[in-house]
Amino acid sequence: MNWTWFHRLGSPPSFFRFAERLAPWLAGLSLLLIAAACYAGLYLAPPDYQQGDAFRIIYVHVPTAAISLSIYALMAVAGAIALIWRMKLAEVAVVAAAPIGASFTLVALVTGMLWGKPMWGAYWVWDARLTSELVLLFLYIGVIALNGAFNDPRAAARACAWLALVGVVNVPIVKFSVDWWNSLHQGSTLLSVDGIKNPKMSTPMLWPLLASLAGFYLLFAAALLRRMQNILLERERRAGWVRELMEASR
């Protein structure tokens, strides 16, 4: 297999140009998908037989919660690459992803609480799912704080990478907490073994959720590329390619 494209993409100026071209498309497509999912989720999907209209929070809650886990897993993979191969771009990815992950986690927690009060009867309970998701938020905040505690950005990124790797043990715990232990939080609707054989969600409710999931994933991708671009500009501000870029845009 030919890896030249990968090595070329790994160099900051090539990545910057690649991101510059790709990010607007990702952002545009994500807004389209999220708008479609909002319309379909709020108007076209029927109310749930038990929860009525309150179930519609899943069109935000489920995608943000799923992505909050995906981002942490991605940070751990990027962290491993940064530590083993000392790849600059992977370091930047770890640092850039953390605030996005923290935001998605916070949205997932808050939307879950808003749903929990009318449905369960409580905003918050200390069951395994909710507690481990809160730990995830603290891990993200830890990575952000750790990054801010160093003067040298490369040392900071490597410290963040270690923390991302230690914390990744929490990702399967969040995901499987509802299967391993008794929890107030319900089990998985989309990603469960018998859920694939007998869908646990009616089709007119399901497809807006899938559209919303895709839309939020693209939104994350666009935000990650933009943040990585900004961090690269700051880190490489003395490099020739950034100066050329600044000259060109003046």
Next chain:
Amino acid sequence: MTKRQKRMAAVSALVLGVGLAAVLGFTAFRKNMMYFQTPSDLVAGKSPVGAKVRLGGLVEKGSVQRGQGLLVEFRLADCAKVIGVRYEGILPDLFREGQGIVATGAMAADGQFVADEVLAKHDENYISPDLAASLKEQGGKHSCGEFKSQVTMGAETAAQGVQP
């Protein structure tokens, strides 16, 4: 070993080590990670009268009896055992027969569970109202299998609906 291989080994060792520690820790404390106990646990464990516990199960069909004011009595079941529950207060909207709930309270001397808080536990099924009507005979698709009893833990019981 090259430097890179050493770093690779360090990263793998860290992830495996933390993972192993988590598995051991959570296996040892599995009971404490349970948000609630099931009727089977309480019947078998003979929870001391007055000790505060959470009890989770399905509200048995035809067992809900309203008393004076906000007093309500019902039976709560898992796949195996049933416990009578007494509660005075406001019930969540989702409370109904066949619904999973989690009650916080304590065993009374008369063998009933006296709850001072009742939360509804929603399941993972999302169904449109017209489809729900055709599934009516199932009376909600809640199965008792999701209430993991520590007594039957290991001997996984097949998920089956609660019989009235």
